[in-house]
Amino acid sequence: MPSALPDGDPAPADGLLPESALATLGTTPLSFYVHVPFCRVRCGYCDFNTYTIPELGLHGASIDTYADAALAELDLAATVLGSGAPAVSTVFVGGGTPTMLRSADLVKVVSGIRERFGLTDDAEVTTEANPDSVTPGSLDELAAGGFTRVSLGMQSAVPHVLRTLERTHDPANVARAVAATKAAGMQVSVDLIYGTPGESVGDWRRSLEAAIALEPDHISAYALVVEEGTKLAAQVRRGDVAAPDDDDEADKYELADELLTAAGFGWYEVSNWARSRAAWCRHNVAYWTGGNWWGIGPGAHSHVGGVRWWNVKHPNAYAARLASGASPAHARETLxxxxxxxxxxxxxxxxxxxxxxxxxxxxxxxxxxxxxxxxxxxxxxxxxxxxxxxxxxxxxxxxxxxxxxxxx
CATH class of the missing domain: 1.10.10 (Arc Repressor Mutant, subunit A)
Structure with missing residues (x-):
């Protein structure tokens, strides 16, 4: 199940921020993160705030109404940040599986950001996607609507590793999705996971070589972490699968850096490599360098001027808060x-x-x-x-x- 929200101070129902948090708003780049909490299935290792459609029932948030709920929070953001907010530099739509929404709805949310805040001329607009959840047509629609980048959840090229992770995509579809993303004129990143129980160093090499052969602009490689409350954690606790081994993961990280460097990728953050500085994920760089961002969606976190807050987790509670005219923020803290x-x-x-x-x-x-x-x-x-x-x-x-x- 998704991890619990942190404790914090009560968040005001109107969502307003102290003047001190807004004092330098106009001099600091502004980003938006949009959390789409829907997944077709929940992977056993994942503790993100995601839900399958049967878990949500028939009332409140749904795939069909989610874009409108996001627009309602954007209205709140425009009120709170006011006329001093700069044009938005980066947008990142994550999840969950954002591309479970119609491409038109994803574009609708990005258009909502543009209409309320403006986008910089060089704005980076990314969506995550599963390889099986996009088509050439949907990607063309995203590109036409302002998206510039797609981050594909490849995770592995080895079928038995994907089965252990409970990833349902066909490995062959990764190449098709990469090719279609490029054909649509967008940058493409692929995400990999290493350290899965039963994954050999040879398996990991095979995944790296497959990812490199796709010639993406960017590759992320993350060590598998067994999060409490997940199905994988229960399997490890019962002894059904072995826990990830630190030495094994260190060997795999070194192999990743060697192969990616040899292929022309340069590391720019511990878990991220890109073909050039222009291919860095600027949205993530904003996080790492202390930028301001507003997180849209259930469980999304935000940070503006040293104030950090996080929304209620459940999509139905999120939709209900906004429908009543209240902020969806659950709690906040001032650093x-x-x-x-x-x-x-x-x-x-x-x-x-x-x-x-x-x-x-x-x-x-x-x-x-x-x-x-x-x-x-x-x-x-x-x-x-x-x-x-x-x-x-x-x-x-x-x-x-x-x-x-x-x-x-």
Whole structure:
């Protein structure tokens, strides 16, 4: 089942933000995330806020009415952010399976953002998709409606790995979806998962080579995490499948970096590689660099000017809140300077541009020399460029690096 929402302070029914949060709104890029919570089946490893149609019943949110609910939250966003909001730089539609919605409805939501806020001339507009949930016609419709990028959930090229993950797509359809996305004039990314129980290093190599052969613009590769409350967690607990092994996942990460680098991809964040800087996912970069974003949809999280809030989880509760004229926000928190600093270090240290050494506190700056000596941080970047950039070994031990930078 989806993970629980975090605790926080009560969110006001009108959704209004303190003036302090809006003070620099016009000088910081603005993004929108749109969460589409529908899936045909729920994969056993997934703890995202997703629901199959039978779980939702006949009342409240539905695939047919979801776009209108999203537009209602966009109306709220326009009221809260006001005339000082800048044009939107990036939009990311995630899920769930966004392409369970009609392409016309996805375009309707993007058009709603454009009408209320405007889009920058170079706006990046992405949707996630399962390979079996798109057609050449639907992709052409998305491109004509302003989408510039599609992120396809490939996960693996090996049938037995897909079965363990309970992914239902035909591996052959990945190539068709990639080709159709390119033909529609959009950038394409493929997502992979490594560390699945029963996946050999040879299986992982096969998946990487298959992904590279597709010639996408971007590849993401994530280590499988067994989340509490999922079907996979129960299987591991019972001993039906083995838990992912840290050493095995480290070997697979190193193999990914070797093969992707050799194929012309460069890492720009610990789990993400692209053919060029122009192919980076700018929406995710906005997260990692402290941008402002509004999350539309049930369970979606938002951040504006140091205030973070999250919506009620269930699609029916979300739709009911909006229908009554209330904000769908469940709770929120205002980050203090210490929390904002910790997040800058946590996120900024994960990207290839690195974290300016001068942005670190005294203890963090003191730790840099030791991190260089231990081979976790690039020495030339730290000394000459005064930026903290992870080595490959440092990327494997990114949590350790952050702990040492923040140690009191």
């Amino acid at each position: 203090d300077e210490g929390q904002r600093y910790d997040e800058r270090v946590l996120l900024g240290s994960r990207i290839v541009d690195g974290l300016p050494v001068e942005d670190l506190g005294a203890r963090g700056r003191t730790a840099v020399a030791g991190l260089v000596a231990d081979g976790l941080v690039e020495g030339v970047a730290a000394v000459r460029d005064r930026r903290l950039v992870l080595t490959r070994r440092g990327r494997l031990l990114a949590d350790t690096v952050v702990h040492r930078l923040l140690a009191s």
